[in-house]
Amino acid sequence: MLRLDCRFFLIALAAACxxxxxxxxxxxxxxxxxxxxxxxxxxxxxxITLLGGxxxxxxxxxxxxxxxxxxxxxxxxxxxxxxxxxxxxxxCLVPQWVRGEERAELLGQTAQPLRITALGGSIxxxxxxxxxxxxxxxxFEQLRELGEKARGKIVFFNRPMPRALRSVGxxxxxxxxxxxNGAIEAGKVGALAALVRSVTTAIDGNPHTGxxxxxxxxxxxxxxxxxxxxxxxxxKALQRGPVRMKLVLGCTQGPDVAGAxxxxxxxxxxxxxxxxxxxxxxxxxxxxxxxxxxxxxCIHALExxxxxxxxxxxxxxxxxxxxxxxxxxxxxxxxxxxxxxRDELGKHVAALESDSGGFAPLGLTTSLRDEAAAAxxxxxxxxxxxxxGTFLTGAGGCGADIGPLxxxxxxxxxxxxxxxRYFDHHHTAIDTLAMVxxxxxxxxxxxxxxxxxxxxxx
Amino acid sequence: MLRLDCRFFLIALAAACxxxxxxxxxxxxxxxxxxxxxxxxxxxxxxITLLGGxxxxxxxxxxxxxxxxxxxxxxxxxxxxxxxxxxxxxxCLVPQWVRGEERAELLGQTAQPLRITALGGSIxxxxxxxxxxxxxxxxFEQLRELGEKARGKIVFFNRPMPRALRSVGxxxxxxxxxxxNGAIEAGKVGALAALVRSVTTAIDGNPHTGxxxxxxxxxxxxxxxxxxxxxxxxxKALQRGPVRMKLVLGCTQGPDVAGAxxxxxxxxxxxxxxxxxxxxxxxxxxxxxxxxxxxxxCIHALExxxxxxxxxxxxxxxxxxxxxxxxxxxxxxxxxxxxxxRDELGKHVAALESDSGGFAPLGLTTSLRDEAAAAxxxxxxxxxxxxxGTFLTGAGGCGADIGPLxxxxxxxxxxxxxxxRYFDHHHTAIDTLAMVxxxxxxxxxxxxxxxxxxxxxx
Numbered sequence: 001m002l003r004l005d006c007r008f009f010l011i012a013l014a015a016a017c018x019x020x021x022x023x024x025x026x027x028x029x030x031x032x033x034x035x036x037x038x039x040x041x042x043x044x045x046x047x048i049t050l051l052g053g054x055x056x057x058x059x060x061x062x063x064x065x066x067x068x069x070x071x072x073x074x075x076x077x078x079x080x081x082x083x084x085x086x087x088x089x090x091x092c093l094v095p096q097w098v099r100g101e102e103r104a105e106l107l108g109q110t111a112q113p114l115r116i117t118a119l120g121g122s123i124x125x126x127x128x129x130x131x132x133x134x135x136x137x138x139x140f141e142q143l144r145e146l147g148e149k150a151r152g153k154i155v156f157f158n159r160p161m162p163r164a165l166r167s168v169g170x171x172x173x174x175x176x177x178x179x180x181n182g183a184i185e186a187g188k189v190g191a192l193a194a195l196v197r198s199v200t201t202a203i204d205g206n207p208h209t210g211x212x213x214x215x216x217x218x219x220x221x222x223x224x225x226x227x228x229x230x231x232x233x234x235x236k237a238l239q240r241g242p243v244r245m246k247l248v249l250g251c252t253q254g255p256d257v258a259g260a261x262x263x264x265x266x267x268x269x270x271x272x273x274x275x276x277x278x279x280x281x282x283x284x285x286x287x288x289x290x291x292x293x294x295x296x297x298c299i300h301a302l303e304x305x306x307x308x309x310x311x312x313x314x315x316x317x318x319x320x321x322x323x324x325x326x327x328x329x330x331x332x333x334x335x336x337x338x339x340x341x342r343d344e345l346g347k348h349v350a351a352l353e354s355d356s357g358g359f360a361p362l363g364l365t366t367s368l369r370d371e372a373a374a375a376x377x378x379x380x381x382x383x384x385x386x387x388x389g390t391f392l393t394g395a396g397g398c399g400a401d402i403g404p405l406x407x408x409x410x411x412x413x414x415x416x417x418x419x420x421r422y423f424d425h426h427h428t429a430i431d432t433l434a435m436v437x438x439x440x441x442x443x444x445x446x447x448x449x450x451x452x453x454x455x456x457x458x
Numbered sequence: 459m460l461r462l463d464c465r466f467f468l469i470a471l472a473a474a475c476x477x478x479x480x481x482x483x484x485x486x487x488x489x490x491x492x493x494x495x496x497x498x499x500x501x502x503x504x505x506i507t508l509l510g511g512x513x514x515x516x517x518x519x520x521x522x523x524x525x526x527x528x529x530x531x532x533x534x535x536x537x538x539x540x541x542x543x544x545x546x547x548x549x550c551l552v553p554q555w556v557r558g559e560e561r562a563e564l565l566g567q568t569a570q571p572l573r574i575t576a577l578g579g580s581i582x583x584x585x586x587x588x589x590x591x592x593x594x595x596x597x598f599e600q601l602r603e604l605g606e607k608a609r610g611k612i613v614f615f616n617r618p619m620p621r622a623l624r625s626v627g628x629x630x631x632x633x634x635x636x637x638x639n640g641a642i643e644a645g646k647v648g649a650l651a652a653l654v655r656s657v658t659t660a661i662d663g664n665p666h667t668g669x670x671x672x673x674x675x676x677x678x679x680x681x682x683x684x685x686x687x688x689x690x691x692x693x694k695a696l697q698r699g700p701v702r703m704k705l706v707l708g709c710t711q712g713p714d715v716a717g718a719x720x721x722x723x724x725x726x727x728x729x730x731x732x733x734x735x736x737x738x739x740x741x742x743x744x745x746x747x748x749x750x751x752x753x754x755x756c757i758h759a760l761e762x763x764x765x766x767x768x769x770x771x772x773x774x775x776x777x778x779x780x781x782x783x784x785x786x787x788x789x790x791x792x793x794x795x796x797x798x799x800r801d802e803l804g805k806h807v808a809a810l811e812s813d814s815g816g817f818a819p820l821g822l823t824t825s826l827r828d829e830a831a832a833a834x835x836x837x838x839x840x841x842x843x844x845x846x847g848t849f850l851t852g853a854g855g856c857g858a859d860i861g862p863l864x865x866x867x868x869x870x871x872x873x874x875x876x877x878x879r880y881f882d883h884h885h886t887a888i889d890t891l892a893m894v895x896x897x898x899x900x901x902x903x904x905x906x907x908x909x910x911x912x913x914x915x916x
Contacts, residue, residue, distance in 0.1 A: 043622035164501035166844055166901070201897065360818070360876045362845055386624055387820055387848060387876070418818045418845070418876055420897040439659065439878040443624065 026381035034382035034450045041446035047303040048438035055289045062286040063326040064096030079264030087264040092336030094259030094326040100250025107244040110237045115227040117207040118251045120329045122223045129248030151190035157182045163201045183223040184215045194223040197231040206428040261333045262323040270316035276456045277351040281327030288431035296358030303445035315456030324401040338404035345408045350455040353399025354415040357422045358441040363390030365414040379454045388447045484839035492840035492908045499904035505761040506896035513747045520744040521784040522554030537722030545722040550794030552717030552784040558708025565702040568695045573685040575665040576709045580681045587706035609648035615640045621659045641681040642673045652681040655689040664886040719791045720781040728774035734914045735809040739785030746889035754816025761903035773914030782859040796862035803866045808913040811857025812873040815880045816899040821848030823872040837912045
């Protein structure tokens, strides 16, 4: 899931607006179809097998890496094996950032190693690393007040992700600017580097990477995330007196290279020229295997289409699976899709993305409002029986990869899941298959499948 | 959670009945109170600390074991430290079943160890264990058809827990009779032992224990559960030809010993003689630490009362926390509570149990129906903002421990959570603290707290 996480923030905003109560009972035929999809998803239990396949073929698939090609090849082969048509890689250029060596330690009396990881897009430190005093801040305002006192130092952004918010997306949205923009703010005051508290409410030893930005008008400084447990220790050490730190980041940015969206279709039975897009993003941060972020979303899309086929449901419109390139650090795949298909966007009926993890589904977000939202909610009533009846309206793009489609006027939907655990492993080494529950993943696919059956019959 | 699992089955039945749509919007003051409780629960994050305390003080707390006393003592000390009043142990007699040595292996050409565990209440095997041929059945009918062919053999009940049902409680209810009554049916046909496929949809190496019964009119035979992965292997071996097995169970049943319910109260501010019971069960199967079953339920009750105090909410009625003894293999604590307080049951306004694990809350089940249910649903509307607005009416006792209260006419409620993972570790060695997510546990406590604030002001 993306750096700025507009989607989660919009979900949080949307959650504040109450949706009208469901007007009537679910249509019995629709309810039966929904039940059939749920039972088939659980009985076949294919989603976890598919996810295991992707993670075995391409455990590391950051944009521009060899694994990213392997992920596209696995996706195309899987789509062909499922009987999808028009299976192809749609090319785009993607950035090529390589992590390299990374380590940090406190020096002097407080000597100890720190668990850190470079933020995606960071420049490296000078050869041999850098050493400097650490200065802690909790906000950009605090840093600006420090001003010259931060010059030549490592700025330690230690604002915790707010724990009290039930919406972890909203909490993430509040804490993530120090990761996204910390290097810019550190550069403005002449600091040597930015060290950012990992964006999670968990207190543990896993540093969380993620995207960060530079401003061409500001000196670029390297940026790393520190595990929350080590951030707490560092803050305590700073209370006792000055602390010096050594930071080594070997990351480098190469030239853009070829990447691709993986695309395949289930042809519509009545109006095949009309299109419903469903997808997730195929790239993932390199520390873990991207099982939840966003292997799960890609598998939701693939398994949903398999379920429709397996249950003999033939939607009127074409369902186009798009597994997007480069969501994490560039959105090049999202832009390339909208650009490649710009003449066809008027025939896009809807777009649905899953990018909140493979947890138990709770419902959907949608860009629809008012009467259109109410009419759709009526059609989605059967999801209540799957405990997935939440319907948050007016929620913007509903997914970073379908954001350009939203901007082009396409009705957008996002799968809403129980994300309370999501930021425990988001962008870390422990975002692995073991964290995914097979039943929860399957239920998500069934909810996507039912929603597609509604959207593609509209 | 109990052997026969009436509650889960009733939930499944109730889920089939649609509840009326929420009549109006939530009361703003009630919504603010609910939000306050949720945010406080997440900010303080005490539930996971409390659960860690219980599991450290009494990781093994099967009825009649030394750990069961330690659990009661920890509970009383914790209630006193929280400022509860009338804190006491209410005694009852509990059974004393001791597991002892347990192992099994296939013999001859198929020689290999099997991962098994004795079912709770089983007799032991004769000294040195027993050896016999294995015969597989998928139902009691199949066993009855086998008749004399099963005499002298080990009956392998290999009916899988149905995977396709979204309600894992219903799936459990369908599969669990072979565990509860398999030994009786095996005894009827003169078999030597019952070997039961573990009741879970997961395929892995963890055998799941649980309660089983004997019928005094039928010869008693020892009974064990086998891990699902080993059950699959055993079934394959049986397809190739006859299989002999050795089974050693050292379990013994001692005389009943002293046990106790742990009880404490938050005194009502207006009508302290009127009582709302909230609780879980303090006993747990001995293989793991009972973190989800039902450490989580006990902590939901304790943390809910702490939250009410921390938020300055003073309910009109007394809230009585009851951590019940012996749910797993006897329900002696449940019966003792109803018996001890029989003269006071008319003053019991409501009872709420949490015994489905410490997962993200989805809502509540209730024994209420019709107008009473609709009125309560209106008061519980603020839970929708915590994604916990599901309200399943007519759901019977809502918890094994409060079943006797339901039978006495007390309105009952059960915490409904996302249980998709529950049976992955239910009654196994991996029901440990690591399986519990701190945010999900805290949210459950907040939902219980809000519900108590409604019930105790009614």
